[in-house]
Amino acid sequence: MSSDVIVIGAGPAGMTAAIQAAEFGLSVLVLDEQPAPGGQRFRDIEMAERQAKRNGGVLDKDDAHGALIARRFRESGVTYLAQASVWDVAADPLEVSYLHQGSSFSVRPEAVVVATGALERPVPIPGWMLPGVMTAGAAQLMLKTSGRIPEGRVALLGCGPLLLLAAKQLLAAGADVVALLQTTALVDLLRAAPYLPSAFLAPKVLLQGLRLLGRTTGINGVASLQGARILGKDSVTGVEYTVGGRTAALNCDVVLLHFGVVPNTQITQLVRADHVWNDRQLCWQPVTDVWQETSIPNVMVAGDGRGIFGADAAGISGRLSVLNIAYRRGAIPEATKDRIARDLRGKHERLARARAFMDIAYRPPASFLRPNADVILCRCEEVLGRDIQAAVANGASGMRRLKAHTRAGMGVCRGQMCSMATSAILSEQLGAELGRLEPASVRPPLRPLTAGQLASTKHYGD
Amino acid sequence: MNNPHETTNRLSSMSLNFEGCVIAAREGETVATALLAAKAGYTGTSQVSGRRRSPYCLTGICFECLVEVNGHANQRACMVRVRKNMTIRRQNRLPSLHLKGRET
Ligand code: FES
Numbered sequence: 001m002s003s004d005v006i007v008i009g010a011g012p013a014g015m016t017a018a019i020q021a022a023e024f025g026l027s028v029l030v031l032d033e034q035p036a037p038g039g040q041r042f043r044d045i046e047m048a049e050r051q052a053k054r055n056g057g058v059l060d061k062d063d064a065h066g067a068l069i070a071r072r073f074r075e076s077g078v079t080y081l082a083q084a085s086v087w088d089v090a091a092d093p094l095e096v097s098y099l100h101q102g103s104s105f106s107v108r109p110e111a112v113v114v115a116t117g118a119l120e121r122p123v124p125i126p127g128w129m130l131p132g133v134m135t136a137g138a139a140q141l142m143l144k145t146s147g148r149i150p151e152g153r154v155a156l157l158g159c160g161p162l163l164l165l166a167a168k169q170l171l172a173a174g175a176d177v178v179a180l181l182q183t184t185a186l187v188d189l190l191r192a193a194p195y196l197p198s199a200f201l202a203p204k205v206l207l208q209g210l211r212l213l214g215r216t217t218g219i220n221g222v223a224s225l226q227g228a229r230i231l232g233k234d235s236v237t238g239v240e241y242t243v244g245g246r247t248a249a250l251n252c253d254v255v256l257l258h259f260g261v262v263p264n265t266q267i268t269q270l271v272r273a274d275h276v277w278n279d280r281q282l283c284w285q286p287v288t289d290v291w292q293e294t295s296i297p298n299v300m301v302a303g304d305g306r307g308i309f310g311a312d313a314a315g316i317s318g319r320l321s322v323l324n325i326a327y328r329r330g331a332i333p334e335a336t337k338d339r340i341a342r343d344l345r346g347k348h349e350r351l352a353r354a355r356a357f358m359d360i361a362y363r364p365p366a367s368f369l370r371p372n373a374d375v376i377l378c379r380c381e382e383v384l385g386r387d388i389q390a391a392v393a394n395g396a397s398g399m400r401r402l403k404a405h406t407r408a409g410m411g412v413c414r415g416q417m418c419s420m421a422t423s424a425i426l427s428e429q430l431g432a433e434l435g436r437l438e439p440a441s442v443r444p445p446l447r448p449l450t451a452g453q454l455a456s457t458k459h460y461g462d
Numbered sequence: 463m464n465n466p467h468e469t470t471n472r473l474s475s476m477s478l479n480f481e482g483c484v485i486a487a488r489e490g491e492t493v494a495t496a497l498l499a500a501k502a503g504y505t506g507t508s509q510v511s512g513r514r515r516s517p518y519c520l521t522g523i524c525f526e527c528l529v530e531v532n533g534h535a536n537q538r539a540c541m542v543r544v545r546k547n548m549t550i551r552r553q554n555r556l557p558s559l560h561l562k563g564r565e566t
Contacts, residue, residue, distance in 0.1 A: 033522055035543055040521055047490055083541075119523050129526075131504045131516030138520035146491035148499045234514060235503065264523075379526060382510040412536075413525045448536045 002460065003029040003079070005325055006096050006109040008086050008267060011039015012066065012311045013303025014115030015073040016318030018080075021113075024326040028078040029107065031098050033085050037073055039117055040137070041311045042066035044145050062311070069315065088444035089114075091271045091296045097457065099449055104457040111298040111325040114268055115318060118261040118304035121283070122417045123158070123368050124375045124385070127230025128257065136166040136258035149175040152253025155239050157181040157228055160362040163258040167219055177219050178252050181241055183259075183365050185224035192361035198353040226367055230255050259364040263305045266416060269442040271296050277435030280359050281308055282369070283420075284439045290341075291324035292317065300325065308359075313351040320344050370428055371421045378418035380411020388422055392429045399423060399440040412448060415440050479549045487544040494520055494527050494540035497550070505529050505539055506553040528553045 007018045010032035021028045038045040042063070049067040052059050059067060073080070081100055088097040089112060097106040120135045127133065136156055142148050149170060154177050156167050167180050228241040231249070240249040262283035265275060273294035274287040285307045292300045302321035303314035320341060327337045371377055373386035383406045391405035399422065402408060408422050409415030415422075419440035427434045445454075477484050478493075480502060487496035494517040497505055504514035505527050517527035520540040527539040530551040539550070 033541060044490070119521065120519065122524075129513065129515075129518075131514050134517065135519050138518065141520045142495045142498065146488055146495040146499070148488075148491075148495055151499070151501060235516075379508075379515075379524065382508060382513070411525075412528070413523065416523050 003027050003107060003109045004329055005029075005111045005113060005322065006031065006107060007078075007113045007115055008032075008089075008096070009039065009115035009117060009303075009305075010034070010037040010073070010080065010082075011115060011117045011303060011314065012041060012069060013117070013305075013314035013318035013321070014039065014113070015069050016315045017113045017115055017302050017321050018078045018318075019069075019072050019076045020319040021322040021326065022076040022078050024322070024331040026322070026326060026329060026331055028076075029109070030078055030080045031084040031086055031096070031100075032080070032082055035082050037070045037080070037082075038066060040141070041117075041314075042070065043141055045070050048144070066311070085447045086267065087447045087449055089267050089271050089299075091299065094298055097444075099447060099453065102453070104449060104453045106457050106459045108460070110329065111300065113300045113302050113318075113321050113325075114294075114305055115302045115314075115321075116264045116267055116305050117314070118308055119264050119416065120162075120257075121259040121262045121364065122420060123257065123259040123364065124371045124377050124418070124421050125228055125230065125257070125368065126372055126375045127232060127236070127255075129376050129379050130230060130232045130236050131234070132232065132236030132253055133230055133255045133257065136163050136256040137261075139254075139256050140166045140169060143169060143173055149173050150254040150256070152176065153178045153251065154254045154256060155179040155181060155250065155252040156256045156258070157225070157239065157241075158258040158260075158368075159183045159364055160258055160260040161358060162261070163256075166256060166258065171219060179239070179250055180219045180221045181225050181228065181239065182221065182223045183225045183368060184362060188361050188363060192357050195357040195360060198356060226365070228368075259368065260362060261304070261308055262420070263307060264416075265305065265439070266414065266442055266446060268294055268299070268301060268305070269439060270444065270446065271299055272441075273299060275439050277433075277439075278307060279435065280356065282364065283308075290345075292321040293324060298325070307352075309348070309352050309355050313348055313355075316344050316348045316351070320348070369421075369424050371425060377421045377425075378406075378408040378411060378415075380413050380417070381407040381409075383408040383418070385421075385425060388425045389429060392426055397430065398438055399426065400438070402426065403440075409440055414442055414446055476544065476546045478544060479547065481551060489544070491544055492520070492540050493529065493531065493537075493542045493544055493548070493550060496544050497529075497539060504552070509554075 004026040007014045007030045018028050018030045045066045084098045084100040086098045095108050120137045171177050226242045231238040238251040263285050268286040273296045275284045286294045300321040302318045323337045326332045371385045387406050396402045396405045478487050485500035504516045506515045515526045518524045522541045529539045531537040
């Protein structure tokens, strides 16, 4: 098996990258962890479409578009491996290693497109590791993929459009939503107001936002949340929260957290591409050139992994990411590359500008991003905020040292859940801006694999 | 309930074995959602403090949902689709990265 390009991830960006590359005549291998294409935004979209058909219904416009991309992806002639987990990407020579059906494989492509999308920003608040706490996105996925709603009284907590959408969907599905606790305050909306004009450049994004605001009526809502802790011993029993300096509490069985989404940079960090801190979206993102190539030659990034712009922009970004690969392989002339790029970049630009309003209106407050000393930051190794503080006080002046001192980030999730919170403490204690710190390093294997699997890795030469 | 996602002919249900008990699951869903719906309470405990773990992200990121599926350890319940007669057990430790196990 030899491939011109390996696409990692089969969400909107990965699917469109693969389709476009195949149209240029490149050989494409797509590796995705899910059982079916769609990514998180269009998870199980093919099943949803089949079900809608059987019931004589139709998907909404966005989902129908996702289903169409999935169909074109299936028909594109690319090699697509579902439930394939990438556990390493090496830069020189470029090599991708993955697990599939219990065995490990390594392939050397000419280029890689990292299309691993986004994850919900992990924000450690006291009690967040209790059974009964999930992300709002998790509840939404549960609803979409199994038709199930969380059992018992549900409180949603955090900020962002997805939190509001999840509240609305859960309510419509018959969940017992007892509270929507938002950190967003009026001042956030005022701060975002100057960005409204560019939001009009992409009216769809704006309309979605406005519709969401209207949709949450009918739920017991609290805004301007300053702090919160989840109560319970073996599982959730309630939430205690602070608003306007006053503390209140409510009883519930499920807490759904959401503080926006951030790029999943696990693979770009693994190959040690340069990253930069994005202060508006409060996240690390890979540095890329106009062809979406990282500082590592022939490693491109497509979609939300480059910065959060949403599914429509991801679809455009996917196509853009393969243009220079195709040009270098001699599959398209320069004029074609430039013509397609011009058109796509214009569209992407409009969607990206509209995003600013959302980023500012739903910015998570500093009081939540700076974790409490008593909270478990690193779930895998159970490292507390105060352990990190102590290690920094003892001279751990960077993420690498912190890892060695505390084991934070050395667990099975490879630091995906704790690295942002850990670096927030580090930056605060060192008095250094986050952007001046080194981002956490990521080491293979990204997924648990046995010594046997490692030893019997099948290599496909190029 | 007027759950729009709760379609009447969602594909058939099946049974799984969880810790020696029979639980119902829906075709197409993951082990994680089946366990959440069965009120499994928790899917494992941590080796460090023994605290109870339960699925958190459902997207394969957090590894809080690790269970043993048909004797194979270290399976993320949210990444495995249910199959008839699967046997699932709580995993009472978090693995180091090279412990015995299989992940597809
Ligand atoms: S619930 Fe997070 S990895 Fe499964």
